[in-house]
Amino acid sequence: MRGIGQVDLQPALLTGVFILAGLWVAGWEVGLFATLGTLIATAAAYAFNVDRGSIALGLQGYSGCLTGIALVVFLGNHVATYILAVIACILTTILTATISTLATPYGLTALTAPFCLVSGAMVLGAPSFERIWHGGSTAGPTSGDTGVTWSDLWHAFFNNVSQIFLVGKWYVGLLMLIGLAFAGVRVLLAAVLGSVVGIFVAWALGAPTAVIAQGIYGYNAVLVAIAVGAVFLANTVWNACYALFGAGVATGLTASITSLFKPFHGHTFTWPFILTTWTLVAAVTLLPRLRRAGT
Structure with missing residues (x-):
């Protein structure tokens, strides 16, 4: 729950609960991939033996949450999307460590940069691979x-x-x-x-x-x-x-x-x-x- 709340930079448990509830209300696919993304990124942090305090505060899960959502929104709900979600969310954990190492001397944090880098690369490259690209989402801003x-x-x-x-x-x-x-x-x-x-x-x-x-x-x-x-x-x-x-x-x-x-x-x-x-x-x-x- 804290991993989801940390998207808005908040570790409060109930904040994460309401946000996750909202995501499931938005659609079961969005809710599912947000949940999976957070769990996978957090599990990867445990596997890499990341500081337990950081994990407990949700600081290892939030980029995975957003990445899971981005993949299902832009690539659709397909078998390939689940596989990519696992790879992508593990990458967000690694990139969180990388960016934190570079940013800490300046008093900065990774924020959602791992999500932007991983999701941006995967969504941008997806049309080149026929087993991944299924037309994706055509939703976008309209003029007026x-x-x-x-x-x-x-x-x-x-x-x-x-x-x-x-x-x-x-x-x-x-x-x-x-x-x-x-x-x-x-x-x-x-x-x-x-x-x-x-x-x-x-x-x-x-x-x-x-x-x-x-x-x-x-x-x-x-x-x-x-x-x-x-x-x-x-x-x-x-x-x-x-x-x-x-x-x-x-x-x-x-x-x-x-x-x-x-x-x-x-x-x-x-x-x-x-x-x-x-x-x-x-x-x-x-x-x-x-x-x-x-x-």
Whole structure:
């Protein structure tokens, strides 16, 4: 459960329970692959004799959770997908160790980079292999006008939360927000404000209404707001403003990275969150107004 909750950087048990419930509500395939991905990555960590404290906090399972979901969403539910899930989730455990080794001297963590690297490579390469590629998912953002209705707004608000897990269903986002409430008021508030900032910035920049409503532009903003505003930095007004600024940056960066990947059919995943969070947290050392958590 903590491995699933750690996708949102939260080790609270009930947070993971509600998020997993939301994933099963989204569809049994999504729920199954999220569960399998988390279990496989965690089991691999045990096999590699990774620090038990890290495993207990769920820090070895969250990239496996997202990777399992990504594979079934983009490759479909086939025998080959199960085999790839095993390989991919073991790789996420290895990459978590690799990136953590490189990032620790700078006071950073791997975040969801292992998921992005493994899932990105597998989904991108899948069409080259006929035993793996079965047409995949054709789902994607659609274009539309920039006039936002109330229905668009409240759908976007919840979808910004569920799209972290590649799910665009508002009621799943609602369940996940309830789960985040068990992690604390500060975490819930960060998620709520991050979603609002994501909607506002996307609208202000002129993003198509349909894409905003799907939560495509806002999910990275939610993650940045939680990471910077409620996890890695101390609870101060300056840090809160810094986190919301980062949420806005991540929204704009989502469009940039999507355009960058589009020519070769790559996927944005959570790269905007990773790059924005790494940048903001690393900069704190030389920004005296800001303080890391615990200092």
